[in-house]
Amino acid sequence: MKSIVIGIHLQHEDVQAVAEAMPVGDLFASVFEVADDRPLGDRDLLVEVAAIRARLLDAATFIAVRYGFAVHDANELAAKCATMTDRWRAQLVAHRDEVEMTLKAAAATPPARPNRRDFASGAAYLRALHDATNAVNIDGAFRQGLERTLIPLATQHRWLRDSSSVELAMLVRRRDLESLRTAGESLRYAHPKMPFLLSGPWPLEVFADDHQQ
Secondary structure, eight states, X not given: OEEEEEEEESSTHHHHTTSEEEEETTEEEEEEEEOTTSOTTOHHHHHHHHHHHHHHHHHOOOEEOOTTOEESSHHHHHHHHTTTHHHHHHHHHHTTTEEEEEEXXXXXXXXXXXXXXXXXXXHHHHHHHHHHHHTOOOOHHHHHHHHXXXXXXXXXXXXXXXXXXXXXXXXXXXXXXXXXXXXXXXXXXXXXXXXXXEEEEEOBSTTSOOOOO
């Protein structure tokens, strides 16, 4: 048997009512045990783990572990995570009452993707690709709306980009979630031609500041 690691939690009681708990330093990992030969990409398994993850977040904020990280026992988990537990604890204490929310919107005018054949080296091409991605932005009026309505409700925020979209990741106090959703509806009303998706709450991922397996 193997255990899929779902998240890292501050207290045992944050896990015990929902999933199996495995100690990792002075923290606890939520895990889901499956047969060694069961593929991690199995659709039913993905649905099961997603449901457990949602119930865990209802219980308390935790650090999400990238799906597919599996161990066979607590010793293996400890060996793989020993260098991260101090940082995890600091993040869990600092953000105990916060969750992540994300807003994703299409880029205003996606920049042209650089052509690999125009560059003498792979490094130069990657730099150009990075610069093109960083140039992606959203409609100015819509961004001003975000800065006026949603961002003031976040304790921290970060802009994330890919070649065709912009994502706003926010840390939000649980008590402010309803206000954030209301602000999102106001934004939708004010910008009816701007499609966007406001989603969450999510566990700590963007703001976890770790190097997960």
